[in-house]
Amino acid sequence: MEELAVSARARRGDFTLDVEFRVDADRTLVVLGPNGSGKSTLVDALVGLLPLEAGRVVYAGDCLEDPSEGLRVPPQRRPLGVMFQGSWLFPHLDVLDNVAFGPRARGLGRREARNRALAILDQLGLGDLARRRPKRLSGGEAQRVALARALATEPRVLLLDEPLSALDAETRSATRSFLQRQLAGFPGVRIAITHDPAEAAVLGERWLVLENGRITQQGTPGEVLRRPRSAYAAALAGVNLLRATPVRGPSGLRLVCGATSLGAPAVDLTEGIEHFVAFGAEALELRTRPDPADPGGWISGSVAEISVEGEFSSVTLSGDVPARARLRTAEIARSGFRAGESAFAKIDLNQAEAYPVVA
Amino acid sequence: MRVLVTAAAALGAVLLIVPLLGLVAESPWSELPELWADGVAPRALGLSILVSVAAVTLSLGIGAPLAWLLARNRFRGRGLLRSLVTLPMVLPPVVAGVALLAALGPTGPLGRALAGLGVELPFTTAAAVLAASFVSAPLLITALEGGLNQLDRRYEQVAAALGASRAQTLLRVVLPLLRPALLGGRARCWARALGEFGATIAFAGNLRGVTQTAPLAIYELLQTRPDQAFLLGALLLAGAFGIFVAARPR
Structure with a gap:
């Protein structure tokens, strides 16, 4: 069963994240929450940057982290592709080498890594940008390249943290439909994190509402909007x-x-x-x-x-x-x-x- | 107001630039072959380059880990450690030399231990390198620590998430991103080592061909052949200018 099963308790300062959920392959889970709800903490915990205090993260039967067994797979060996909030392209590398970075780090030679990167850039319609430096990209282009970079390691789980929040309204809608197409074509587990209900509605068929480090509601967008279970979810739906x-x-x-x-x-x-x-x-x-x-x-x-x-x-x-x-x-x-x-x-x-x- | 600022700026520029131009103008360039044939100046210049390059290398070797420790770790006494390791930078150089002599001289605690191993440092080329490193490494440490503090750790996390090991992250992400800080710090470190005088003369002495670097040679020539001192000074100035141009951020 190619599913990601997460049960995680993690602490950062006095903030505690305590969540439990499952996502199947070929499904998109949208984590929706206000600022300070623990979305970034969740990303860091899944990526392996923030150790769990308790819980267990399992992908397709392989345990990625279980503090009770002292088990913690380091970030570089997790089957995850991450697009962090705000693209974080390496400024000293051009687009091609940014995308080739993952494959190279995972053992491919320079030429093979670049070929793989070029193939992915072409597939995403970004081939023309290959020789550009990140600072010469627009916000929307940078986000697309960041997605290409995340996909280049052939991850099984794709994690997108606020993929559109840094963009202006105009670029946002174009990038949103681009993301929507790419997500649909990605066969693994997909998790998109956002605070924007319009974005959430486009990105995924299952919502998880996160507030103050806890899940207040899970369900289809229709269920959450029709029967909200918190003031935040009600505000999303625009109802009393x-x-x-x-x-x-x-x-x-x-x-x-x-x-x-x-x-x-x-x-x-x-x-x-x-x-x-x-x-x-x-x-x-x-x-x-x-x-x-x-x-x-x-x-x-x-x-x-x-x-x-x-x-x-x-x-x-x-x-x-x-x-x-x-x-x-x-x-x-x-x-x-x-x-x-x-x-x-x-x-x-x-x-x-x-x-x-x-x- | 504007006139005053302009006048003060002009005065500042004159004060800073005129001595340099004066040195170049007053140097008896026709005596260059004589100075060179004498052997003192070329040996001093050669030693200066050797000592300063060795000092920069040593400073990098010890300074980079220290900068990393100071920038990336929170521990008790971090502020104190930072103050102590950067102190030689603001110390009068001759005091730095005396301090080295006190620690590493024949009667010093480290000097006795080294003597037990058959190593005597004072008045050797190694001592000149040590003296230059002692006063110039803090410049490199400060620059690198500043660079590391500016570097957002997210880049390293992104690299790890993409599959890079710590070593790969260091080589392919951290060092390239630190390049401006590294180059700037290295240039300042080198310039300081090249100009070292006080600590060297106190700890390493003024031995021709062994510890007599160009600044020491200039000092000696000033008492016997001031014209040649000017000339050697002008050559050193040209060298420093060369470093400055080569290392400027692009």
Whole structure:
């Protein structure tokens, strides 16, 4: 079974990374996390630059690291190809020798290594750059060459750390589709690390959400975006996320968040178990005072922030139910919403997803 | 304000350049064959080159590991060690020579141990090399340590991830990236060794053909044949200028 199985605990300063996951060959795992979530620590641990405190890393049955057995394969003997964040091409070597560096280090003669490098550069459509020095490459070209260099050692596991973050918007989309094509053609295990959900959506079919050194969620992009399990994942999906518990009262099942009732859930939920409730900004109705025609069930709070975004604007509510609503900009002025003043909200639970916190 | 700055800069340039031009202009170039035939000057110049090249080589051999230790390791007393090994650079050279004599002379602790092995250093060519290394190696160490601190370790990690062993990484990544620091440090080290006077005369003496390098020969000629001292000085100046041009960063 050509899979990479990682169970890793590693420490850097007072930061601890503690993760467990598996990736099959010919699959792309996208590790998605905010700054400081431990993405670079994970890269360094997988590459073998940061020793594990505990855990085990196994590729295709071969153990790469297991501190309990005192086993640690050094970076130069791991079957990994890495594209570090910010291409890190060797400035004193031209493109060809940068790409030939890995094959040479792994024992090929100068000529064979260069031939292999040239073949890979041609395959990636970079043959014209062979004699250029890295400082004469554009950002997008440098990233492509860095990928060629990582591929030149014929790795079984390809690791891309923020492959697009150093690029400007224009180069980024071209480089993104280039990467997408190359990843699809790489037969081994693929791991792409990013903080950008747009990039994550293009690069891979399985997401792993990393926060504060721990995995908060794994699943397909659809699963993560539809049913986020952390404030970060909810922000990626652009939805509101609350925790509420179904409670049976005189008028039937109600979702209760803190001391506030959100209303009756759209589907039957298990009583007494805490649920996540995810809903888009459109599902939140906001008024300056409760609707006289429908006076029941309004949640009171205060306006924390109004952010004008063209025709529509978002209004963030603070209080028992912190959430964001989307209103017509003209409507905000007409109704008289002001930051710091009170407001009343109602969630359309028919448009919300509710799922147990403990999966 | 601008006039003042320009005037001060002009004065500075005059002060720094005029003595050099004066030396070249005042040197009795027609006496060059005579100076050369005498044998003192060519021997002194030859010895200067030998001693300075040997000093740079020795400085590299001991200085590179020290620079590595200082730049890449955190240990107690690192700051103290750095201060001590770079101290000879700022010491009055003659004090450096006296210190060498105290340690390696016949009564010194290291000197006695060496004498036990039948080795006597003072007043030999080796002593001249040691004196020149003692005062010039710190320049190389400082330059290399600076270069290593500037070098991002990510390059070494990338090399390791690509399959390079530590030795390959050193030879194919670290040393090439350190090249500017290495060349600059080497040039300064060499220039300092070539100009060495005080430490050499105190520790190695002024023996013709053995320890009398060009600066020592100039000093001696100054008392008997000042015109020839000028000439030899001009030749040394040309040599230093040559080093400077050859080693300038490109």
